Amino acid sequence: MKIIKKVLEIIFPNHCLSCEKIINRDGVFCEKCWSKLQFISEPKCQICSYPFEFQGLNLLCGKCLTKKPSFDKLITIFRYNHIIRKIVTSFKFRDQTFLAKKFAPLLFNKSRDEIMDCDFVISVPLHLKKLQQRKFNHSVLLAKTLLKLAPKKVFYSDFLIKTKNTKAQIELKKRDREKNLRSSFEVNKKYLTLLRGKKILLIDDVTTTGTTLESCAKILKKHGAKKVVALTIAKTAFTNS
Ligand SMILES: [Zn+2]
Numbered sequence: 283m284k285i286i287k288k289v290l291e292i293i294f295p296n297h298c299l300s301c302e303k304i305i306n307r308d309g310v311f312c313e314k315c316w317s318k319l320q321f322i323s324e325p326k327c328q329i330c331s332y333p334f335e336f337q338g339l340n341l342l343c344g345k346c347l348t349k350k351p352s353f354d355k356l357i358t359i360f361r362y363n364h365i366i367r368k369i370v371t372s373f374k375f376r377d378q379t380f381l382a383k384k385f386a387p388l389l390f391n392k393s394r395d396e397i398m399d400c401d402f403v404i405s406v407p408l409h410l411k412k413l414q415q416r417k418f419n420h421s422v423l424l425a426k427t428l429l430k431l432a433p434k435k436v437f438y439s440d441f442l443i444k445t446k447n448t449k450a451q452i453e454l455k456k457r458d459r460e461k462n463l464r465s466s467f468e469v470n471k472k473y474l475t476l477l478r479g480k481k482i483l484l485i486d487d488v489t490t491t492g493t494t495l496e497s498c499a500k501i502l503k504k505h506g507a508k509k510v511v512a513l514t515i516a517k518t519a520f521t522n523s
């Protein structure tokens with residue numbers, strides 16, 4: 283088996299996602315790029331993952347203590363830096379299936395308990411116009427690939443509907459983000475009766491301040507969802523104001 287593995291490595295070398303350097307078959311990044319990644323780990327806010335310098339008595343950050351978000355928890359792997367930006371951008375232009383396969387095990391390891399605990403999985407929707415431009419929704423692909431690792435879980439790609447074609451959140455100033463998304467998500471009518479008392483895992487590729495996830499979670503809770511856990515590859519903004 284070892285010989286077959288070696289031969290495969292020569293014929294189909296595995297490249298670092300960021301710099302293209304050849305790495306071993308099961309790896310995702312080379313050592314150099316790995317050392318530049320900023321993983322989000324403890325100590326952090328138990329709801330929004332805002333990183334703390336020290337583990338104090340508070341389990342929540344000031345922002346979540348002042349106004350609890352509609353989602354119960356945000357699980358995210360990386361801080362969005364130049365390496366993650368490069369990869370997530372190429373997620374849109376390169377072999378997307380390949381990249382989803384690379385991210386799925388990382389997401390699975392980080393959220394195993396929440397995946398097993400949820401009643402079903404959904405993804406952040408794109409407006410129909412944006413979907414036509416981009417050809418596919420990255421979050422749907424990510425969710426489908428992730429659920430190959432938890433095949434018993436049900437995934438609904440059309441659970442939420444984006445009713446307004448809003449500007450990309452990343453282009454907007456903080457105060458305009460909430461306004462931009464206000465009432466722009468709806469629950470697909472055919473699933474309304476499914477929501478009461480349910481625990482939902484909500485998947486998006488990248489989150490900025492969490493405003494999109496907040497809008498989605500808010501509408502899910504409004505229709506009776508008991509728990510909403512959001513899962514993303516990276517988070518861009520870590521301001522806590
Ligand atoms: Zn590298």
Ligand SMILES: [Zn+2]
Pocket residue numbers: 327328329330331332342343344345346347
């Ligand atoms: Zn927080």
